[in-house]
Amino acid sequence: MMLNGFAEGDRVCSEADGKANGRMSSTSINRRNPRQDLQSNGLQPILGVRTLNELWQAWHGQFLAAGGRVPKKTDMRMQTVKTILPFLVISERVSPTNIHIRLAGSQVEELLGGGVTGANTLDLSPSGQRDAIARVYAYIAETPAGFYIRESLLLRDNKSSRLEAMILPMADSDGMARYYIGAYHFGRNSYQVEDAAGAQIVHRQFDVFGYIDLGFGLPPQPKSA
Numbered sequence: 001m002m003l004n005g006f007a008e009g010d011r012v013c014s015e016a017d018g019k020a021n022g023r024m025s026s027t028s029i030n031r032r033n034p035r036q037d038l039q040s041n042g043l044q045p046i047l048g049v050r051t052l053n054e055l056w057q058a059w060h061g062q063f064l065a066a067g068g069r070v071p072k073k074t075d076m077r078m079q080t081v082k083t084i085l086p087f088l089v090i091s092e093r094v095s096p097t098n099i100h101i102r103l104a105g106s107q108v109e110e111l112l113g114g115g116v117t118g119a120n121t122l123d124l125s126p127s128g129q130r131d132a133i134a135r136v137y138a139y140i141a142e143t144p145a146g147f148y149i150r151e152s153l154l155l156r157d158n159k160s161s162r163l164e165a166m167i168l169p170m171a172d173s174d175g176m177a178r179y180y181i182g183a184y185h186f187g188r189n190s191y192q193v194e195d196a197a198g199a200q201i202v203h204r205q206f207d208v209f210g211y212i213d214l215g216f217g218l219p220p221q222p223k224s225a
Helices: 015-021 050-065 078-087 106-112 127-142
Strands: 088-095 098-104 146-154 159-171 177-192 202-213
Touching (some): 050 159, 050 177, 078 088, 078 177, 127 146
């Protein structure tokens, strides 16, 4: 969810592609080593954001209680994240091409104009980026690992918003990591942008992303062109 400006080792969609095929499009990307993986004991660069910090503390507490295993979805108590519920998304990997959004918080729904809960994450993305985004969710579940991203978005009202997000895996009753819980922080900028006609949300600048080593290793780096 909300990885629509992300393309790891893939073509970055043009603005026209995004407007035609998804809720977001991509117009620029920071290619100076944008992937910066983190260890679970070195998350200071991203835990300054309250929503991300509260999700991490709740998830990591259950991780420790489970003896260093990915916590089961049924063990994640919403009471521990009640103050950030409007900024959370819970998803299920039904298949490699269907990341079903079981619940999206009110702030996420508002930003994307509604209709997020019940949708396939990949359907919210420009078609040229869906394979790359599907790989992110595959790596989170199959490694398993965490994931974070920082990017800039252009919203429906032509104002820019900063997005910071963290996604962590959760397991089913058999211990298979096929659920995701993500926290999203939206920071509003004050300036207007004039070229947003026709798009609900346009990805303007992708700053940095990375995987979080939860003790199971990290996904492979993309092959150089």
